[in-house]
Amino acid sequence: MSDDHDGVPELLAAWAFGALQPADEKAVPLHLAGCESCAAEAERLRETVRLLDGPPGIPEQAAMNNGSALSEGVLAAALRARPTAPRVAAHAAPYAAAVTGLTALLREVDGHRPWGTPVVHDWDVRDTVGHLIAADGELARLVGVPAHAPASWSTAEMPWEEAWEARTADTIAYERTRSPEETVAAWSAQSSALLATPEARDPERASHATTMLGVRLPVADHFLGRAFETWIHTVDIGRALGLAVPPPVEAHLGQMVRLAVRMLGLALGPAAPPVLFAVTGVGGDPQWVLGSEGEPVRGELALQAVDFCLLVGGRHTPTSVPRGVVGDEEAVHHVLERAASLAWL
Structure with a gap:
């Protein structure tokens, strides 16, 4: 397959759910055999599906109570009906x-x-x-x-x-x-x-x-x-x-994160106290310096990719989102507040 993965990343969720179209059933496994990044993402998604389905023998109510699994039969019905993108x-x-x-x-x-x-x-x-x-x-x-x-x-x-x-x-x-x-x-x-x-x-x-x-x-x-x-x-x-x-596949999550970071940079503007912002859980754990380019970084902020998206989406607050902070807490909190202010959902 070509270096751009021939569209395989957007098929991985369907692969994990066993819902590939017949035309893709051979191409995707062949690509996974030769691509470490896609293979790792595929295994992560398959493990997510396993967790959603729940361990054998868990009663339906217990699975619903722990909030981490679909009952047996419910997931099976979803898989049968799940279309590919x-x-x-x-x-x-x-x-x-x-x-x-x-x-x-x-x-x-x-x-x-x-x-x-x-x-x-x-x-x-x-x-x-x-x-x-x-x-x-x-x-x-x-x-x-x-x-x-x-x-x-x-x-x-x-x-x-x-x-x-x-x-x-x-x-x-x-x-x-x-x-x-x-x-x-x-x-x-x-x-x-x-x-x-x-x-x-x-x-x-x-x-x-x-x-x-x-x-x-x-x-x-x-x-x-x-x-x-x-x-x-x-x-x-x-x-x-x-x-x-489950969260979006890593490739898609990375695209969303990068868009949200661009919007956050615009919202902060060039005069904000500079903060080194790191996002984990997407390819390469990317980092950006947000705010002023004319002075040394005052603080460092690290967020998981899903938590960052939930913050920008209004489902976390600046104080509730799990985070790693080093340095000037006020400068970091300013970044978190601006990220939360982007939410209109």
């Missing part, structure tokens, strides 16, 4: 995988786990999917995909925050008039349409910058943003239902 360019692969993960989780929401289960804010499961319809709809409009959200009273003259709140509230209110199955079908159709666009498959088409929700970024980065939010809300739904949700 569509073939897209590298920038859209994390979103494709996040859609695949949420699709599998939503198949568990029926009967035993009601749609009305509270999830986050004042939303239940269906409301959370409705919120994702509205959020994905922002990108859909930019790339010419017909949005599934209803008409909104928001206007172009509104500040983007006010307009966004209006659109998401209108979408959730509309979805509450429909069945959960209709809401999920609308979300699925819209996400599939996004992944079928030229912008999802052609890096050059996705390189042009456009403004969405107050932030001007290349379309490729907006796809990463959609992956980030879809995964965060999948975690929210999983937690509410008592089902563990």
